Amino acid sequence: MKFRSGFNRKYVLSLLAVLLGLIAGAILMSSTGHNPVEGYRYLFRGGLMNLARVGNTMAIATTLILTGLSVAFAFKTGLFNIGASGQMLMGGLAATAIGLTYSWPRPVLLTAMMLAAMLAGGLWAAIAGFLKARFNVHEVVATIMLNWIAFWTIYYVIPGYFKGPFLETESRRLPAAATLRWPWLSSQFSGSYINIGIFIALAAVIVVAFVLERTTLGYELKAVGYNRHAAEAAGIKVNARMVLSMGIAGALAGLAGGVFYAGYAATMQIGILPSQGFDGIAVALLGASSPWGVWVAGLFFGVLHTGKGFMTAMTRIPPEIADTIIATIIYFAATSVLVERYWDSIDRSLSARRERRSVSKEEGGN
Amino acid sequence: MGNIVEMKKIRKEFPGVVACDDIDFSLREGEIHALLGENGAGKSTLTSILFGLYQADSGTISVRGKMVNISNPNVANTLGIGMVHQHFKLVHNFTVTENIILGMEPRRGLVVDTKSAAVRIRDLSRQYGLNVDPAALISEVSVGMQQRVEILKMLYRNADILIFDEPTAVLTPQEIQELMKIMQTLIAEGKSIILITHKLKEIKAVADRCTVIRRGKNVGTVSVQETSEQKLAEMMVGRQISFVVNKSEREPGETILSIRDLSVPGPTGVPAVKNLSLEIKAGEIVGLAGVDGNGQNELVEALIGLRKVSCGVIEMKGTDVCQMSIRERMEKGISYIPExxxxxxxxxxxxxxxxxxxxxxxRAPFSRRGLLSRSHIRQHAERVIEDFDVRAGEGAQSQARSLSGGNQQKAIVGREFDMDPELLVAVQPTRGLDVGAIEYIHERLLEQRQRGKAVLLVSLELDEILDLSDRIAVISHGELVGVVDARDTDESEVGLMMTGIKRGEVS
Amino acid sequence: MKRLLLVMLVVTMVAAMLVGCAPKTPAPVDPGPGPTDPTPPPPPALKVGMVTDAGTIDDKSFNQGTWEGILKAAADFGLETRYLQPGGETTSFYLTEIGNLVDAGFNMIICPGFKFEEAIFEAQTLYPNTKFVILDGYPHSGDWAPAVGDNTVSIFFTEHEAGFLGGAAAAMHLKTGDVGFIGGMEIPAVQLFNWGFQQGVAYANANLGTSVTIKPENVIYQGTFYDVAAGQQLAATMYDRGVKAIFAAAGGVGVGVINEAKARASAGQEVWVVGVDVDQYSEGEYATGKSIILTSAMKGIGVAAYDMIADALADTFPGGEILTFSAENFGVGIPAENPNLDAAISAKVNELFEMMRDGTLVVSNEQGSLIK
Structure with missing residues (x-):
């Protein structure tokens, strides 16, 4: 099998990476004395065995898809957004602030909350983009620092302005009208946490795919990502584009915060840097940084995260080992780049052997 | 003299291309055997297979009469095969000795024994007349010296089959002369050499035999002495070609570009271009000659808009473009073929x-309101590919990376010419290209002149400057030494000016 | 797009295969022992699950204390137990894990921490046949109005009493000088420890002839329960300021405090830590037989978990009630053995403990004029 175009090849490689991850996880399970077939059976049953669990899987995946999209978008412009967690916090804060302050009609309120989340996350990340463009501060450093600034900002702002009557450590609960929960949708999935967020994530995937493939903006951003020197020589304003790219990536992560804190959760807690921001990196890698790849990878990770608890409950695999197994699967899945390299060398030697054999056959025939 | 290397029916396919199409090749002991071919003809692939970088799809290799399977460069090393790559593989903040022993460090106990290595390197250097200082830092020696370090690296590993991949592409004329001498010394000491090149002069100067490869096939192996340059070139390109640039007389028109008192800071802030003034008129090619690193790059970058100027004026048809963005300058008609x-x-x-x-x-029609029009982009691409004879495996859809160097350059030339620029800034437009491609690009440059456009040609190859230019501006240490008419100057005068000596200062 | 659909199809198929090859048992609720258990004990009626709070199961404090209580009950009564770690600290994450335990047949679930309040509120109606125990909190719907279901018990502790004993002990041991407090997050349980500690020191100063001070700058809430490095740093600052003993009610942050104290004690400096939640003496050992843990202000978390399991087995589960574990019912206190305290001081602390039990000594659970 030879891959002529890079497109389907990437997906096959990602699938291979997932397969390797599952095998590695299986080895880990066996080596700790657990039955991998049983473990995986419960893992996937836990994520998919009934409508409620499918709904929960999608609810978990919603956030991961959006953070994955954020990281993938920055990747496309050659930037590494490690700050999706902080951008999520800022987005969540903006959405929560509006949700707790105003009692507009629901469609208006929810739209305002999500836009505010995008704006907050976008501006937050644009700071890192600006520092990179103006002072050549590496965005990895800047976004990590901004993560902690966001963390402590939440720490101050939530107890200061949005706390409940008794608890200092979390915000008041958002009124039902200010959350993305939709009773009809929940009831379709037997009362799961699925919410409108999944549609927002779907829309984001479509929009990002469109922007990257069909617009001059996407063309410019990718050009900057692939080769900033050539992009600059071609008249593209590289620095401005980097700031914008970071801003858009941040807006996506901010949106992830919005759907997480007003969809999956209804309160914001202080002292927590949401791990979904970092999981987004793995989602982006597994999804080969393509929007639809991220969609599939996010759902897959959703299954893992949702099924893990059921696996631990049904087997004697302790939660720590389960976490390690999930991390192993994610780690392997995210290394499709390495898989690609090995695939190439295997492919090469295989085809060489095949050729040799056919040649020797011909010669034998003569 | 038997064959030290014998490659039979070597075949190698890449997606969409047959790089080597059942090539036979043999290297006799003690000869310099040139591999001649256009870029992308398959000569690099063939030697990479010999060096173990690629695996042949089919075919056999024998070294010193024994069939071998060269699965990686380490195997090649143990067989005594060494290679000097076009792009050197050196660690810049290491010394010469450290670079040479890298990967096979001699040890005394736990310590790397650089001393004895340095002694051996000095001896080798003396034996082959390389004149290399083992203690020098790579970052501080010239490109020519770096190449000799690469040669020493092979010798240190006891290689006696030496492959040189386009060794002269990065050298100055003097360094090329010295390299030729070194190669002859190597032969005298019993080495055998494969020389990959597309420069006929060099083949004529040093090679014993020459194998010409065209489109993955061996066109023929000939004795260099018995074959003329013209004949070699025809074998390589597959048709008759002319070396003579046909340049008709043409009166220059209005001034297109006017540079006045321009100063441009270099990377460290020290002025790289100082008070330079130059005019280029419609319908003329101005050649900018100079030794590499004398401010040419900074001048060009200032023209394009990649670098800020510290003072002075750059006028395009009377408008100062100094404060304009790169794109605004492009719209003013400045086009750029980068080095x-x-x-x-x-x-x-x-x-x-x-x-x-x-x-x-x-711009429309390639995009409207921020949305790309793929059909227009494709149509445009297909037209340029057709017009400029860009050869690519999968046509307009091919990844630029998959194209050969010559075709990449043609694509750039096509893109820039298609914008119909008033001023074309071409920097080393034929660097690393084969005769066919060079000829083609020269024709296109002259055509631009013919159509009444202005061209600034920056090149390190004096022949090119002398052949194409109407006027030649010579730059040295960032200052304009002088501008001479191409019709009444020659290589030696321009060469002298390049060292900073003004016209008339020598009699 | 076609290819993408194909990829998705394959993923679904692989998943379906794994799901589909489940054994022919009809329900996911499988009360019998799984194939991983080669020597099955007779299946007990009660399966006890726990969902952890922030931090790991071996946090030397809240999670660990609860889990040890469950394990002790399991050993005594032969129960199947399991704990799950939620993916985050939000009601939805907690409910997901509670659902996992319920789906796996666990019919008693113990949740340590106030963060479970809303999750338990929902779970108690969602799973009416499951018994729930919440420590340090009570179920409510987000409006703070207690709504303890018939299948739920809510348990509080009088942390101020434990803190008081720790404070008094520290003051008596040091007699003069400074002591400090490092808390995790500023939540009620931690605040109560702090206020009790300050009252204990004040009581010793007023009635037992000590003169130990607590300066406002030496009362700090770090802000998390996990930042070990920050805990170590805060402790270093306080010890540098001359503080001799620190009461650390701070989870992982407290681990940092203990680490710093151990380092200093090894270097010969006299520093102490008053432990929290469980007897932390062994955590503070820096040389054989030497520990920097002066004493620990203990909360009977494990006892509470154990008692609830025992009640459930005896069919006397006090569903619907809010229980308070205090000195009166031995729910809080200091360890029985305190190798670092003189016998006289230990005796005096026990005396104070008895006074709390009979009501002659009342520790306030309000801040009043206390620091932070």
Missing amino acids: DRHKYGLILDYSLQENLSLKTYY
Whole structure:
């Protein structure tokens, strides 16, 4: 099998990476004395065995898809957004602030909350983009620092302005009208946490795919990502584009915060840097940084995260080992780049052997 | 003299291309055997197979009469095969000795024994007349010296089959002369050499035999002495070619570009261009000659808009463009063929069609209201590919990376010419290209002149400057030494001026 | 797009295969022992699950204390137990894990921490046949109005009493000088420890002839329960300021405090830590037989978990009630053995403990004029 175009090849490689991850996880399970077939059976049953669990899987995946999209978008412009967690916090804060302050009609309120989340996350990340463009501060450093600034900002702002009557450590609960929960949708999935967020994530995937493939903006951003020197020589304003790219990536992560804190959760807690921001990196890698790849990878990770608890409950695999197994699967899945390299060398030697054999056959025939 | 290397029916396919199509090749002991071919003809692939970088799909290799399977460069090393790559593989903040022993460090106990290595390197250097200082830092020695370090690296590993991949592409004329001498010394000491090149002069100067490869096939192996340059070139290109540039007389028109008292800071802030004034008129080619690193790059970058000027004026048809963005200058009609096409000219991960609209994508008809029109981009690309004879495996959809160097350059030339620029700034437009491609690009440059456009040709190859230019501006240490008419000057005068001596200072 | 659909199809198929090859048992609720258990004990009626709070199961404090209580009950009564770690600290994450336990047949679930309040509120109606125990909190719907279901018990502790004993002990041991407090997050349980500690020191100063001070700058809430490095740093600052003993009610942050104290004690400096939640003496050992843990202000978390399991087995589960574990019912206190305290001081602390039990000594659970 030879891959002529890079497109389907990437997906096959990602699938291979997932397969390797599952095998590695299986080895880990066996080596700790657990039955991998049983473990995986419960893992996937836990994520998919009934409508409620499918709904929960999608609810978990919603956030991961959006953070994955954020990281993938920055990747496309050659930037590494490690700050999706902080951008999520800022987005969540903006959405929560509006949700707790105003009692507009629901469609208006929810739209305002999500836009505010995008704006907050976008501006937050644009700071890192600006520092990179103006002072050549590496965005990895800047976004990590901004993560902690966001963390402590939440720490101050939530107890200061949005706390409940008794608890200092979390915000008041958002009124039902200010959350993305939709009773009809929940009831379709037997009362799961699925919410409108999944549609927002779907829309984001479509929009990002469109922007990257069909617009001059996407063309410019990718050009900057692939080769900033050539992009600059071609008249593209590289620095401005980097700031914008970071801003858009941040807006996506901010949106992830919005759907997480007003969809999956209804309160914001202080002292927590949401791990979904970092999981987004793995989602982006597994999804080969393509929007639809991220969609599939996010759902897959959703299954893992949702099924893990059921696996631990049904087997004697302790939660720590389960976490390690999930991390192993994610780690392997995210290394499709390495898989690609090995695939190439295997492919090469295989085809060489095949050729040799056919040649020797011909010669034998003569 | 028997065959030290014998390659039989070597075949290698890459997606969409047959790089080697059942090539037979043999190297006799003690000869310099040139491999001649256009870029992408398959000569590099063939030697890479010999060096173990690629595996042949089929065919056999024997070294010193024994069939071998060279699965990686380490195997090649143990067989005594060494290679000097076109792009040197050296660690810049290491010394010469450290670079040479890298990967096979002699040890005394736990300590790397650099001393004895340095002694051996000095001896080798003396034996082959290389004149290399083992203690020098790579970052501080010239490109020519770096190449000799690469040669020493092979000798240190006891290689006696030496492959040189385009060794002269990076050297100055003097360094080329010295390299030729070194190669002859190596032969005298019993080595055998494969010389990959597309420069006929060099083949004539040193090679014993020459194998010509065209489109993956061995066109023939000939004795160099018995074959003329003309004949070699025809074998390589597959048709008759002319070496003579046909340049008709043409009166220059209005002034297109006017540079006045321009100063440009270099990377460290020290002025790299000082008070330079120059005019280029419609319908003329002005050649900018100079030794590499004398401010040419900074001048060009200032013209294009990649670098800020510290003072002075750059006028395009009477408008000062100093404060304009790169794109605004492009719209004013400045076009740019960069020296480093991989860094500044192309986005290698983009398809050919995306590269061909790299400077126009934002305009109608390639996009409207921010939405790309793929059909227009494709049509445009297909036209340029056709017009400029760009050969790519998958047409407009090919990844730019998959194209050969010559075709990449043609794509850039096509893109820039298609914008119909008033001023074309071409930096080393034929660097690393084969005769066929050079001829083609020269024709296109002259055509531009013929159509009444202005061309600034920056080149390190004096022949090119002398052949194409109407006037020649010589730059040295950032200052304009003088401007001479191409009709009444010659290589030696321009060469002298390049060292900073003004016209008339020598009698 | 076609290819993408194909990829998705394959993923679904692989998943379906794994799901589909489940054994022919009809329900996911499988009360019998799984194939991983080669020597099955007779299946007990009660399966006890726990969902952890922030931090790991071996946090030397809240999670660990609860889990040890469950394990002790399991050993005594032969029960199947399991704990799950939620993916985050939000009601939805907690409910997901509670659902996992319920789906796996666990019919008693113990949740340590106030963060479970809303999750338990929902779970108690969602799973009416499951018994729930919440420590340090009570179920409510987000409006703070207690709504303890018939299948739920809510348990509080009088942390101020434990803190008081720790404070008094520290003051008596040091007699003069400074002591400090490092808390995790500023939540009620931690605040109560702090206020009790300050009252204990004040009581010793007023009635037992000590003169130990607590300066406002030496009362700090770090802000998390996990930042070990920050805990170590805060402790270093306080010890540098001359503080001799620190009461650390701070989870992982407290681990940092203990680490710093151990380092200093090894270097010969006299520094102490008053432990929290469980007897932390062994955590503070820096040389054989030497520990920097002066004493620990203990909360009977494990006892509470154990008692609830025992009640459930005896069919006397006090569903619907809010229980308070205090000195009166031995729910809080200091360890029985305190190798670092003189016998006289230990005796005096026990005396104070008895006074709390009979009501002659009342520790306030309000801040009043206390620091932070």
